[in-house]
Amino acid sequence: MKLRVSAALFGLGILLLVLAVGLPLYVAPAVTKLPYDLEPMTSVAEAKNARFLQITAEAETVTIEVPRADLRSTIEVVPQPGLTKDELPKALRGDAVIWDVYQTVRRTDNDRDITAYSTQLALYRVSGTAAPWEDQWLKQDDSDGTPLGNVxxxxxxxxxxxxxxxxxxPLFDRDLKKTFPVAFVGTETVEGIEVYRYEQQIEEQELYTPEESLQTLLGAFAPEATTGKVIYRNTRTYWVDPVTGIWIDARDQPRKELRPDIGPTTVLLDADFNYTEDTISSTVESVKKNRLQISLVRLWAPIAAAVLGLIALAVGLWLFFSAGGAAGRHSAGASVAGGPAATKVDQDPS
Structure with missing residues (x-):
């Protein structure tokens, strides 16, 4: 019986040690990739007393103005597992996922939309960088009618x-449709989680504006001008969980100006968007859940498996030697006991 239990414990110990080695090598990489069945995510940012361009068309009247109001930006990320499976080229399958992303910016005082865009893109599952997928697209409906087109x-x-x-x-800027560096600037704590802070500074750049849209803006704000340009700059700040790469908090400070060849400069956009408290709290909960899963697979589960495996091996070996020693003592005792009895029987009765 002891030998059987010993063999079972020995086998269990080997299995647990193999599991301890296999978890970080084979299972951990799977939990540090964007999953195909990721749940849709929503983030909300608000800008207080922002200045923005608004074009309103009512009947035959078109009003172009730059009012001030509070704005709310809502971004929805909707993973597309079906498209990921069927539409990605062979070279990207297994390494990338397809996401649909929608953003709407609207006034909070009257709930009127200011701008909206939708896009479909492929991302690498580990790095989070954009994958070279030919079918990606970007559609934008701005109040000034500026389309961004394909991207x-x-x-x-x-x-x-x-x-x-x-x-x-390198971090992609949707307005300029190219990347600019986002720099690591330090480590901070957000709701008990240590995060990395990154900042992207985009200095003044001329923003592509179709001639028809440019003339519409000049007609409203600089009627004496013959030409002009729209200048854009931005500062972005991200508080990132280094384990999962998720933005726990974010800040976006875009500014756009119309600079005509004749006439004053007109600010078309000046806003300071910050994640809402609800978005930060929801993101923190998601990060804690994902961090726990990753740490279990990478560290605690392998440690537990290794410790239990060593204990099983030790107990199995102890039982094996214990069973072997008892059998040896029993055999020796039987030989000693049988010696005198045999001698007595073999004695001559006379």
């Missing part, structure tokens, strides 16, 4: 890599 995404878009590092990354 070639590159760099980071909606998340940082799993295992983010203290270094600069």
């Amino acid at each position: 070639e995404y590159s760099g980071l878009t909606y998340k940082f890599p799993f295992g983010a590092e203290k270094k600069d990354y």
Whole structure:
């Protein structure tokens, strides 16, 4: 019986040690990738007393103005597992996922939309960077009628890599449709989680504006001008969980100005968007859940499996030697007991 239990414990110990080695090597990589069945995510940011361009068409009257009001920006990320499976080219299958992303910016006082866009793109599952997918697209409905059209995404878009590092990354800017560095600037704590803070500074750049849209703006704000340009700049700040690469908090400070060749400069957009408290709290809960899953697979489960495996091996070996020693003592005792009895029987009765 002891030998059977010993063999079972020995086998269990080997299995647990194999599991301890296999979890970080084979299972951990799977939990540090964007899953195909990721639940849709929503983030909300608000800008207080923002200045923005609003074009209102009622009947035959078109009103172009730059009012002030509080704005709310809502971004919805909707993963597309079906498209990921069927539409990605062979070279990207297994390494990338397809996301649909929708953003709407609206006034909070009258709930009127100011701008909206939708896009479909492919992201690498580990790095979070945009994958080179030919079918990506971007559609925008601005109040000034400026379309962004098709796009070639590159760099980071909606998340940082799993295992983010203290270094600069290329981050895509949707208005200019190219990447600019987002620099690591320090470590902070948000609701008990240590995060990396990154900042992207985009200095003044001329924003492509179709001639028809430009003339509409000039007619409203600089009627004596013959030409002009729209200048854009932005400062973005991200508080990123380095384990999962998720933005726990974010700040976006865009500014756009119309600069005519004749006449004063007109501010078309000046806003300071910050994640709402509800968005931060929801993101923190998601990060804690994902961190726990990753740490279990990477560290605690392998440690537990290794410790239990060593205990099982030790107990199994002890039982094996214990069973072997008892059998040896029993055999020796039987030989000694049988010696005198045999001698007595063999004695001559006379």
